[in-house]
Amino acid sequence: MRSVRTYLVINPGPLFGDRRITFTSRAPAGSVVSLEVDGRPVRALLTDTPLVGDVLAAELQITYL
Numbered sequence: 001m002r003s004v005r006t007y008l009v010i011n012p013g014p015l016f017g018d019r020r021i022t023f024t025s026r027a028p029a030g031s032v033v034s035l036e037v038d039g040r041p042v043r044a045l046l047t048d049t050p051l052v053g054d055v056l057a058a059e060l061q062i063t064y065l
Contacts, residue, residue, distance in 0.1 A: 004025070007022065007058035008056070010051075015037075021037055046058050
């Protein structure tokens, strides 16, 4: 069973300005997970890049049409 990890979005600016977005996931690094931020569905790529303490980096997957 995978442990729960805490992630911090490192590129929230284009969609959410300077808002701090954190979430937890059991998915492995390299996975793209769906989550909802301020009522908006977004996708984030989970990395194994450590930030502070046990927090890992996640990157929003932004698609422009």
